Structures are given as C-alpha cells and as structure tokens.
Amino acid sequence: GENVEQHPSTLSVQEGDSAVIKCTYSDSASNYFPWYKQELGKRPQLIIDIRSNVGEKKDQRIAVTLNKTAKHFSLHITETQPEDSAVYFCAAGNTPLVFGKGTRLSVIA
C-alpha cells in the first residue's frame, strides 16, 4: 500500500519569510496529492491539491509542486503571516488517501 513521509515535523519561520514542506510517497499509481491545514482544535481543511498530470499549481501565497519521477511533492508558502501557523498534512493516493504525519508550522511575528 501507499506510504507517505513528511518533513520536517516542525518548522519555525519569521513573518514574511517562505516555508517549504516536503513529502515523499511510495506508490507510483497515486495520482492525487492534496494538502490540508489544521488549526488548533479544528478539523483539517483542504487548502490546495494537485493531480498527477500537473507539475505545479499556485493559489495566491500557496503553491504545490509535484515530481512524479522522484515521487515527491512540496508545499510552498510565501510571505508567511502569523495566521499561517498550524499543522499541515500532505496526502497521496487515490481512494483512500494516506496522510503524512504532519508539520507544525510556527510563524514568528
């Protein structure tokens, strides 16, 4: 089955800097790669996703890149703000998704 590794487990950045979170997956048949943001005490919420026929996708300050050959994908957040502080989860697969262990991002004002 699919196995998803996520790094780093914690990340601290200064407000305004960029943050990058990386994930690798094992199953070459996986074709869907979403990212979820979970604020403290809340549910995970989808923030961006990418499918295997696309290499990069952007939505304002957030971008995701996918390298199918290397089986890795990354989340990039630019111009970070304190409200970006949360736990971010990557996931890979088809049905069902397999989630990474999460990255706790702290944006320091």
Add this chain to the structure above:
Amino acid sequence: DAGVIQSPRHEVTEMGQEVTLRCKPISGHDYLFWYRQTMMRGLELLIYFNNNVPIDDSGMPEDRFSAKMPNASFSTLKIQPSEPRDSAVYFCASSLTGNTIYFGEGSWLTVV
C-alpha cells in the same frame, strides 16, 4: 452546505462503557471515511464506505470497533468496550470523488 456533521463533539466516558459516534455526510457524497487522530500516530484511516457498503476496514484496530452505514445520510462508529488507549479525536469525512475529502469537526473522546 452544512458540511459533514458529527456528534457528539466531546465525550468523556469510563473504561468499559460503550461509545457511539455519529456522522452525517455531505448530501450527495458517495464516500464516507472514519479517521482517528492522535499525537503519536497522526491521522489513521479506520474504515471507509462507498454507497453505504464497507470497502476497507483493515484500519479498524480490533474487534471492539465496529462501523455501520445504514443509509446514505448516516453512519456510526461504535467502541465496545472502550479503553483509555481509545482516547483520540475521531473524524468523519465524506467525498464525492473518493479522494477530495471534507472532514467534520471531529468527536473528541476521552476514556478514563
């Protein structure tokens, strides 16, 4: 759109008691998932349904856990008997496509 609705939001129960968690998926979504979240193990898939039929229950930890989906708008996850190690947040999620999933607010379970 009301989103995925879960109840109860919080439950504290004594070891050995039966716990029933409930979920109403988004209307029209054919897939329903139950996840468990803990600090140590992250988000684990317990079971998922497609068109009310259980497809994969390999994540259900043991026979104390059972899940049902009697109709398209309701599912339950039952733990009997409950143990302290079952303390976690249980998320229900639903999906139209099977991969873009939407989570409910979660049921925070504490077993003492």
